[in-house]
Amino acid sequence: VLAFQLLAQRFADFDPQQTGLGENTTSVEDARFDGRRVNLISADPGSVRELTETVRSQRAAQQRIALWLGASQLHAINDIQPSDRLAVVHANERGTRRNAPLAYVQFSAANANFHELLAVYLFLRSRGLSPDWLIAAVTYDDLREPGVRAEFAEMARAGLQALERPRGTGVHNLIREIETAAQTAATKDPVARSAVADTPQEALERALNRTLEGVWPAYRERGAVRAGLEVLWANAVVAAAFKVRGRPVVHVPEELASWNLEALDSLLEVAREDGVRVLLYRAPHRPGEARFYHDRAEYDRFFVRLGERCDERSVSFADLETIVPAEHWGVTNTGQPDVFHFSGVGHQALGSAVDSLMEKAD
């Protein structure tokens, strides 16, 4: 009990939401431009409503909508300063300065693979957020992410209802993933669901927890203690592994990359049929690493192939890998150079680069 008390004091300010992005890297959950919400990192109804409102008002003002999809790079800022803004805000600012009839809105999710981005697109489309432009960041690392997480399966389910017919293998994959998620949920339901839900014990547990929290303030911090310990343990394991072996070169399994590219194809197909123009870009990557995070040759080959794929489909493709200088990147929780998240200066560079690409493409 004493140990728990001490741990609670140690972790009372620990915010589990901010873990995983790297040391001193912050997730910006609500970015605004001109008072209007311009980003989402989850599909919670309140936030979606706000973004829908932004799109509606911008359309009413004769603005075209550019929907920007990507991974955590789009919402994480390293060493955040009060004046720092996300790239999407910078892009909006630059667009406004040049009087472009264009409004950027963004949806980003940590480690989102293309199936999940497809799910997001279908979901937003079903909520009346069908854009004029679709901008997607291609993060090579996320091509190794398998499956579709539950919240995205939920979005896909809503989005697929509004889709007239399944288009492409990626959409079929998505349907299969939703079915698997539903089957898994049904199978594990007796174990996974709250075991006390709708039982008299539920009320008893609530009352006991309330009482315990009242008489013992440290107990209130149990979530933070748990999360803090998990993160400490995870970081210690990874740091120890790196110390012994050095940081591994991260490979993207071919079968997973191909599987995820099927979703990209479907995304492009659905967008084409919707009359939406598309810009894909190679996401910024920390330059000047002593040892490249991935296998450099595989990495370059992939983007060459992606460029060709875009050419075949008349989709704009740009290489923004090196637009953020090395000094504006953070470090990971294990003290390694972070190759995915950068500072506010980096966001400014990315926002300007994307708007400048849009200026040319338009």
Next chain:
Amino acid sequence: MLFNSWGYVLFLLVGVALHWALPQRWRIGFLCFASMLFYAMWRWEFCLLVIFSAAVDFFCGKHIARATHKRRRRAFLLLSLVTNLGLLGFFKYTYFALDNLKKVGALAGLTGLADVDLGFSIILPLGISFYTFQTISYSIDVYRGVIRPIDRFPLFLAYVMFWPQLVAGPILRAGEVVEQLERPRTLDWRRLSGGLSLVVLGLFKKVVLADNIAPMVELWYEMDPNLLTGIDVWVANFLFGFQIYCDFSGYSDIAIGSAAMVGLTFPDNFNWPYMSRSPREFWRRWHISLSSWIRDYLYLPLTGREFQTRSTGGMGVASQPDQQQSHAKALLLTWLIMGLWHGAAWTFALWGLYHGLVVLLYRVLKPLQKLVERAPPLAWLLMLHVAMAGWIPFRAASLRQALAMFAKILNPTTYRISGMVTGMSLRLAGYSYLWAALLPLGMVAAYFARKRTAEGRVPPAVLHPAKIVVTALMVCLILISMQARKQFIYFQF
């Protein structure tokens, strides 16, 4: 009521205190009341079902003992079996039967069957598989003349409903419990603290180990098996193997510890099953009360051999190398039923058949028997992998997933470390590889530490401080992890 909840901690402390404060003559009644309250914290209306089931067996038991004619004795036994198995069949297997009927109908072109709907929904009563087996064993034991019928209904109800074993066992024989319930008990502080230690150990296994392994298992099993490597599948199996062990043996520890706190001794339900070197040993160590039940009321009667009378020893008897080959069918049937007892799905049937076949192989293949005798460490390693592979159909969502995962571990070309893991994928938690390696190592270390302690080879100057530190650490981790959310896996059976 869930064991892994503050509600149960409060219930146990108050229940034990009241039990010892009450005069002896009121204790049986109090245990019945407390057990009903315990069950009613889930759904009070299903208490009536347990009471009905118990009443039928109490009635049948009395009449079986009184009857002078064999036919009459049989008739009452049959009434007990039909009632118990009927309830179990209705609540547990109706949907399964209907689904299969529809599938067969579709194959036979009977399209009308596809629209058949029960028109009502069935809720599986908590613990029905366990208390049904317990009451069946009572009727059969009375019929066999192993025990005398219980003459007081509250005493019989206390035997059936006693809260520590009501929802997930151990499945005990009346002969093991009733005499203890009747005997005057005095408060023994050593026993009380021993019981409390077991409760803490059980909570630790459940809320700290099993519940933290569970998310990793879910990640692996939610993936398309085609994306997994052979090593990934082993990692998933080892993780699930330890999850289910910690979950169920944790439950059993809490049950046995809670019973000890009111002065009752329950036999062990688990005895280091993953340290087994053969299937015979495994089934003497895993879910001992169920496999002993299956042995005495199914397997031995099927083979025409002498039954035993206690819920100890497990199914070791079925794996003896000297078994007649004609017993093979009985063995496979027994394991098929054992599988389906765990759940109304073909994946569980496959799990049962897998273990039946493994037992048969060890019975038939002499090199395997020699391996157990001559190279115990190798035999242990082999059995550990055999046991872990056996969890595939148990955990898989479908037969297709189970077969695809079996195919992966049988195909040597799929053996490579997954790129998802070398990259420390956040999603797939590369740590699961580490956990899958640490858990067996931890188990072996704990086994030998326990052995040394039991043999008195650890000096008290080391043992006592170590116990205090370990217990404190366990309590601290329980405090952090305790949430009345995660159900015990065996609750669904």
